[in-house]
Amino acid sequence: MKLKLLLVPTIASLLSFTAQADEAAGKMAYMICSACHNADGQGLPLGDKMMAPSLVGSKIVTGDPSLLALVILKGIKKEGAEYMGMMASLEMAYPDDQKLADVMSYVRQSFGNTAAAVTAEDVAKFRVQWQDIKEPVSRAKLAELLGAE
Numbered sequence: 284m285k286l287k288l289l290l291v292p293t294i295a296s297l298l299s300f301t302a303q304a305d306e307a308a309g310k311m312a313y314m315i316c317s318a319c320h321n322a323d324g325q326g327l328p329l330g331d332k333m334m335a336p337s338l339v340g341s342k343i344v345t346g347d348p349s350l351l352a353l354v355i356l357k358g359i360k361k362e363g364a365e366y367m368g369m370m371a372s373l374e375m376a377y378p379d380d381q382k383l384a385d386v387m388s389y390v391r392q393s394f395g396n397t398a399a400a401v402t403a404e405d406v407a408k409f410r411v412q413w414q415d416i417k418e419p420v421s422r423a424k425l426a427e428l429l430g431a432e
C-alpha cells in the first residue's frame with residue numbers, strides 16, 4: 284500500500300517530464316523555421332518587408348497535417364516578391380521522422396494555434412504520400428488541396 288502511494292506521484296512526474304521534453308524538442312527543431320518565420324511564428328520583419336508569412340492561424344499549419352508535411356518536405360514555388368525569403372524544400376533538414384513530427388506538432392500547438400499533435404508514424408505516411416513530388420508546390424496546387432480537405 285505504501286509503495287503504491289509512492290509510485291503514483293513518481294509516474295505523474297515522469298509523464299509531465301515527457302510532455303515538457305517534447306515541447307523542448309519541438310522548439311529546438313523549429314530553430315530552422317524561426318530564421319524566416321520568427322520565434323513568435325508571426326514572420327520575421329525585414330525593413331518594410333517580411334521574410335515569410337505568419338504561421339498563426341494558417342490553414343496549412345492547423346488543417347490536414349499532410350499539407351503541412353508537403354510544404355516542409357517539398358517547399359513552395361516562388362511566384363512573387365511578396366516575401367524576402369523562400370520556402371525551400373527542407374526534406375534534407377529533417378531526415379528523422381520524429382524530428383519532423385516534433386516541429387510539425389510545435390507549430391500546430393504554439394503561437395495560439397491549437398491543432399492536434401503529429402506522430403512519427405504520421406510523418407512516415409506523409410513521406411510516402413508525397414514521394415513522387417520532386418519540386419516545390421505552387422500556391423494554386425496548395426489551394427486545390429486545401430479545398431479538397
Ligand code: HEC
Pocket residue numbers: 313315316317318319320334335336337338341342343344351354355359360361362363366367368369370371373386390422
Ligand atoms: C528561408 C526562409 C524560410 C524558412 C527557413 C522556412 N520558411 Fe516557411 N515560408 C517561407 C516563405 C517565404 C513562405 C511563403 C512562400 C510563398 O508563398 O512564396 C513560407 C511559407 C510557409 C508556410 C505556408 C503558410 C501559409 O499559410 O501560407 C508554412 C506552413 C511554412 N512556411 C512552414 C515552415 C516551417 C514549419 C518551417 C521550418 C520547418 C519553415 N517554414 C521554414 C520561408 C521560410
